[in-house]
Amino acid sequence: MSDPTGDRMIRVDMTQQTATIEPFPEEWKFLGGRGLSARILLDECDAACDPLGPDNLLVMAPGVLSGTSAPTSGRISIGGKSPLTGGIKEANAGGNPGQDLMRLGYRVVVVTGQPADPDRRYALDIDADSATVVPADEHKGKWNYGLIEDLAKSYSETASFISIGPAGEMRLAGASVACTDQEKERNPARHAGRGGLGAVMGSKGLKYVSVDAGKRPARKPANKKEFGALCKKYTKYYLDGPAKEPFPKWGTSVGCVEADALYTFPYKNRVEGRSPDVHTLDGMRIVESFDERGGGMHNCMTGCIVKCSNIVHDKDGNYKTSALEFETLTLLGSTCGIASWEDVADLDRLCDEIGLDTIETGAAIAVYMDSGAMEFGDADGAKRILREIAEGTELGRSIGNGAAAIGRKRKHHRVPVVKGQALPAWDPRPLKASGITYCTSAMGADHTAGLIVEPGQPQEEMAEASQQAQIVNAVVDSSGFCSFMMINLDEVRGFYGEYFGEAMTRERIADMGWQILQDEWAFNRRAGFDASDDVMPDCLKQDPIGPAKWVWDVPDDVVASAYERFENNDALFELRS
Amino acid sequence: MPEVHIPPRYRGPTNGERLVEVTGGTVRECIDAVDARYPGFGELVFDADGKIRLFATLFVNGDELDRGAGDTKVAGNDRIEILAAVAGG
């Protein structure tokens, strides 16, 4: 049965280079983003397939509330079988394509197949009436910013874009998918970074997607008045609440100092939990540059009230990059022993240009340095490596394929990955419940799957804390809300209730989150994963950090208990993303 | 004695301790007293200039303090609470 709202979906066959528009199934009404991607992958994708072959799917799914006037709710999930982990993957991004697809009533784009000629490039053009695959060979090999600059000349000024850089075209396992932000320049600065989904897009010969929503208004909720009142109430709550200062004023990058004091600002491939360079990497230095150079804080997508994204200018006052985040400063800065935020800004721009996950790439360079091939702190060397990735040299390809790939090549022992994916900044040695998330999430080591910053937490509370965070993040990543809205399950169900005109119980929203995790775990089991994949690397068990000499020492049975559902309690519904 | 409530994310230095009773006439003295018992705690709350850190919000008996108000007087059973904002991506 199709959705009575008239919602639609787009199916793209890249073998035939055709696209069809179909009604969106009614039974998927409450599914969006990560949850919708998981359901489609479980139902339609052979989990044993080659992630870079024709049978893998690339799913582009905006959140359930994307395109509505709910504040900060327009994110999009990119999903597929990951060439990095071999399991299911979802990475989400801000920018405007999610909002635009939903304003047009397209709940999801599912791409399958592969062109017979791997040298061909195509684009998918989407507007209110059509979805069309068109040749795009002239854009082959372009870096993201140059590509968008060229596209801006021929597309309407209301179009937004999803694209890949050379890393995706080369099918490197660290490749990201870029989304353009809401600035008039449409910078390709918002990346679905993790898991190499840019390589999946590249394997389908798809260089970019354009989405032109024209002047389409926001989506209409069933209970217009109540939904509007909820938007107002929640906006006021956020802007007057305790979160009002850090994110809107300074962004995530000023978290470096606090993370350092918590021993979770890993240094030199994680042999230390603190960095002597924290004050030259601290995002406050970026904030201080705004007065003299310009740049500042902005929202990456229309309708975001948080505005945590910084725009960074160079010494001459010209745009350099956006957004320079805490994770990037940690992975491309501290873990590589690179001391200057300005160098990290250069590296961030290069990653966005080439289309690379800054976390995976930073971790890979740190492993390379740690193996003795390059000095820690060699910022020019790191920039050279990124250019080599774009050129496709042997070294560039190894690093572009991620930390595990370069670790294998260098036969290095210290490779901090789980399920083949590099650890983010948040270190599981002091933050053990987050470590349980890294081990049990189908996504591999991914803080967005369920971060718990509670050092010193009793062991008996860890698995439940991880599971609750995983449920909340699964729901939020399906809703379209950005996790920096710090929204909880009660609030999400309130918005769903007024949007669909159907009251939603606590049990139902919690079950939705749990079902998403179940779908993802089921996919991974079909792909061949078992408990032996839920392990931390030896280096984290052996290299202690911090005054308490933290190592990863959580017993396997405690980790495994995160798979058994705990009872719902108030803490689950109050936990913020 | 004033009590300092430790937020979950700052319980690393306190080895998981959630509530610490201290002697001190100001908020800063109380935080310093916690730091003396649990080294590393104080730097999570105050920066090098003695201001309350960006990611920490302090309350005395429910009233929010300005960043420069570390020397606010406390007495008796005053309750010092710390709210630690989350930094993500």
Ligand code: SF4
């Ligand atoms: S909160 Fe930040 S990352 Fe999230 S949508 Fe807004 S600007 Fe983008």
